[in-house]
Amino acid sequence: MERTLTILKPDCVRKQLIGAVIDKIERAGFRIVAMKKTKLTTETAGAFYAVHRERPFYGELVEFMSSGPCVPMILEKENAVEDFRKLIGATDPAEATEGTIRKLYADSKGENIVHGSDSDENAGIESSFFFSTEDAVRVDN
Ligand code: ADP
Numbered sequence: 469m470e471r472t473l474t475i476l477k478p479d480c481v482r483k484q485l486i487g488a489v490i491d492k493i494e495r496a497g498f499r500i501v502a503m504k505k506t507k508l509t510t511e512t513a514g515a516f517y518a519v520h521r522e523r524p525f526y527g528e529l530v531e532f533m534s535s536g537p538c539v540p541m542i543l544e545k546e547n548a549v550e551d552f553r554k555l556i557g558a559t560d561p562a563e564a565t566e567g568t569i570r571k572l573y574a575d576s577k578g579e580n581i582v583h584g585s586d587s588d589e590n591a592g593i594e595s596s597f598f599f600s601t602e603d604a605v606r607v608d609n
Contacts, residue, residue, distance in 0.1 A: 473594040478536035
């Protein structure tokens with residue numbers, strides 16, 4: 469079993485798509501290990517995306533990610549990181565495969581509904597950004 473970290477971004481919450489997106493995630497076979505609704509500050513959003521610090525869209529990204537509540541979740545499934553990236557689709561919804569979460573619900577490259585970890589190592593780092601070890605203990609269901 470592998471884990472990945474997702475965030476239902478502020479556009480997802482604003483558009484009242486939390487339920488629709490979780491439905492897609494659960495139907496794709498992911499189990500929710502941990503979940504909460506929270507709001508990032510510009511400092512915490514900046515730290516989460518620190519890897520993009522030098523990119524031209526960094527300021528816009530930090531502002532967007534701290535613009536309203538979001539819903540981070542730890543998800544579990546075999547091959548979770550790769551399968552989740554497939555389920556959400558390309559960063560730019562215009563380039564995303566039909567049926568993917570971003571193709572279905574995202575408006576733009578910036579406001580693209582969901583985050584998904586890009587590696588096993590980052591999944592661990594990103595999960596501890598939002599959740600404690602106790603939060604992330606799996607309850608079999
Ligand atoms: P992904 O989320 O698909 O892994 P990246 O890691 O490249 O994509 O980028 C992180 C996030 O930064 C994206 O999900 C998106 O919200 C934002 N982003 C990426 N590229 C752009 C861009 N060219 N313009 C605006 N925002 C962007």
